[in-house]
């Protein structure tokens with residue numbers, strides 16, 4: 001397989017963008033919860049990205065990406081409609097099990113809003129009553145609100161500053177939902193690890209099954225390097241082949257967050273060198289600016305209490 | 316004809332191979348062993364006694380006509396030597412470099428009983444490299460037979476099977492999950508042992524046979540093995556996906572930052588070119604003090620890569636002694652020359668945390684050899700009160716791999732109790748038309764064994780598809796006549812008079 005053409009693009013904010021990539025075979029195979037590994041160019045890194053949507057008729061895969069470091073920012077600049085990715089392999093991972101739960105809470109924080117979508121739709125299609133809780137930092141970052149309204153029975157939108165929906169953390173949204181419905185059978189939460197951890201903590205007292213989708217650093221995505229290992233209960237699992245969905249009440253999030261930082265210095269170096277080159281060849285434009293702060297801040301204070309929609313890489 | 320050679324008339328010393336100096340090579344990724352030149356090869360070919368009973372052939376897992384090709388070298392007919400080699404071995408340049416010859420062909424060489432064995436691997440490499448330099452390839456006349464064959468995995472097993480099926484006239488497509496073909500040859504074995512140029516050249520030869528390579532394709536998830544047969548029009552499928560799922564030690568500290576599998580280290584370095592970071596984007600943790608656990612080829616590669624990346628100190632931690640180390644003898648020797656500090660009879664107890672979630676060192680215990688276990692090797696047992704700590708900032712596990720779960724998760728193929736694909740003696744799996752071989756059947760083995768399995772599966776696939784196999788002569792009782800066909804019992808062979 002080669003030549004993965006970008007057929008559509010949408011920019012949700014300074015840091016978040018959507019790419020629709022042509023891959024008819026993958027569009028046919030993809031299921032909610034799966035991801036791809038992308039290489040933008042031959043020298044590039046292999047980065048995992050969740051399949052946020054797929055269109056079997058058009059033969060495309062949708063990715064929603066947040067610019068946090070060198071690769072995701074270079075893609076933000078260079079992946080225009082008509083260009084192609086050097087590599088895209090998938091769908092990877094075990095599809096999310098869409099259970100027969102009658103009432104489901106789908107929680108998406110920041111970028112996690114994108115990957116929760118196919119699951120919300122999947123549950124709706126299997127006949128469940130679907131409540132979505134979406135959290136963003138502020139109104140400008142909100143995306144896909146209408147897409148969710150179409151497939152959910154209820155939608156609770158939270159922003160940290162109250163500029164859209166209710167004011168508060170995503171856990172506040174969850175509390176509202178739990179208070180309103182005594183019979184929620186399953187919770188699915190996707191977002192930065194801090195947020196998923198907070199969700200798992202919020203549902204633990206109610207003993208509601210809570211599935212999360214973990215996002216450790218990956219290389220091959222085929223179960224060959226062990227870089228993506230996570231602690232789940234007493235076991236060590238490889239997220240790319242044993243997951244990425246696991247029982248949120250068993251995942252060791254502190255371990256996950258620590259392991260996400262293991263190449264921090266190298267990532268910074270790669271990014272600095274790249275921005276240096278960009279400044280020499282292009283005048284700084286939107287997207288090449290100082291958005292890194294969002295990503296690294298989230299990484300450095302990961303062990304503190306959650307800023308629910310903190311836009312760290314998630315999904 | 317020259318006088319018959321005897322053990323006393325042949326050159327007594329094995330012809331040495333030129334090597335990069337240990338101090339220089341520790342700072343680069345260029346190939347360590349530089350190979351023979353014609354003069355070296357001629358001299359070494361003199362050492363082969365051309366034994367009538369040819370014990371070496373039985374020592375080679377694919378049964379190369381070793382005295383045959385060595386005789387051709389002696390006659391300075393390198394093309395002839397190449398033809399003999401490629402009759403059985405698709406990748407002479409690769410095998411000459413990476414086969415554990417001391418336990419295979421050279422281990423049973425007659426000369427080896429009193430002197431050092433004939434350097435079969437080095438001669439094989441010389442012929443293979445000459446072919447690459449001269450651009451030789453043996454492309455037979457191929458008549459398309461209309462069969463479509465799918466190969467899953469582009470490692471040595473898949474390549475060998477693909478070549479045989481293409482030569483038989485099938486339309487062959489190889490699917491590979493990575494963005495480049497080659498399997499372990501590409502992502503695992505480093506350049507200083509097997510340069511990428513050699514793999515590229517061998518893959519070019521496969522393309523000349525009409526084989527198509529489709530990278531970026533994760534079979535099982537993009538489409539299943541069953542779909543290949545039922546929907547995609549493949550008449551037969553070979554599964555050679557290797558066994559790369561790394562084992563972790565399961566000791567405290569396993570998940571600290573700075574603990575990784577040798578596969579991860581090697582993939583980042585070789586396939587992703589992390590050693591050229593930041594020209595390539597993939598980062599690689601570089602340790603100042605690196606401890607590698609294990610003593611197989613993978614461990615040696617991880618240690619020698621670490622040295623080249625600038626580690627000050629590289630330790631090898633292995634619970635048995637040097638004689639039990641599974642690596643090729645030459646690799647252990649090279650690692651010693653390059654300054655690896657070997658700790659035989661030492662077992663890790665835990666990885667030590669520096670307080671911030673990163674590695675600070677390792678706690679080990681000394682071992683001694685006790686009574687022999689089921690495998691006949693003396694079992695190492697811990698020595699009481701011998702625990703000790705040492706400083707390290709990178710810990711690499713090279714203690715073996717398991718079957719990758721994707722095939723089992725996505726297909727009906729029966730697995731054995733260890734999770735490897737179950738096959739019968741013809742390498743057929745439980746799904747009709749699907750065959751499997753290489754590491755995914757046997758567990759981690761060698762390049763040449765994987766290739767042998769690929770070829771064996773190809774023979775079975777041809778029989779399954781009903782393709783006449785001109786490479787399978789059935790000589791024997793008839794005398795003066797050879798039979799060509801699939802299987803004598805099927806009576807579909809043609810009788811041909813042999814001149």
Ligand SMILES: Cc1cc2nc3c(=O)[nH]c(=O)nc-3n(C[C@H](O)[C@H](O)[C@H](O)COP(=O)(O)OP(=O)(O)OC[C@H]3O[C@@H](n4cnc5c(N)ncnc54)[C@H](O)[C@@H]3O)c2cc1C
Nearest residue numbers: 047049050065066069070071072215217218260267313315
């Ligand atoms: C299963 C999975 C699904 C994901 N889905 C999405 C998605 O839909 N959209 C999205 O924007 N992001 C997603 N991510 C995260 C995304 O892969 C990282 O943001 C990206 O790799 C960062 O690369 P970079 O070079 O731009 O940043 P870097 O500067 O390299 O890294 C920034 C941070 O991203 C994380 N990261 C770096 N490399 C990797 C890697 N190879 N794998 C995983 N995380 C890494 C680290 O925590 C790092 O600190 C997903 C991750 C996983 C594991």
Ligand SMILES: Cc1cc2nc3c(=O)[nH]c(=O)nc-3n(C[C@H](O)[C@H](O)[C@H](O)COP(=O)(O)OP(=O)(O)OC[C@H]3O[C@@H](n4cnc5c(N)ncnc54)[C@H](O)[C@@H]3O)c2cc1C
Nearest residue numbers: 468470471472492498499534557612753754760761762765
């Ligand atoms: C570091 C290292 C050093 C070694 N050194 C030596 C040595 O010196 N001498 C020696 O003889 N042997 C050595 N070996 C062992 C030898 O390399 C293996 O036994 C051999 O490569 C096995 O071949 P294979 O074709 O079965 O599998 P592999 O070479 O593992 O190839 C399998 C291929 O299948 C691909 N794949 C996996 N799953 C899928 C999927 N679902 N869809 C599509 N593609 C898939 C993989 O990406 C891979 O490219 C070494 C191994 C390692 C790891």
Ligand code: SF4
Nearest residue numbers: 375410414419420436
């Ligand atoms: S393929 Fe390997 S075992 Fe066979 S002759 Fe060559 S080096 Fe020896």
Ligand code: SF4
Nearest residue numbers: 363364366371424425
């Ligand atoms: S056993 Fe050794 S000496 Fe005899 S034919 Fe083989 S390589 Fe030559």
Ligand code: FES
Nearest residue numbers: 221224225226240
């Ligand atoms: S990404 Fe390598 S094992 Fe999961």
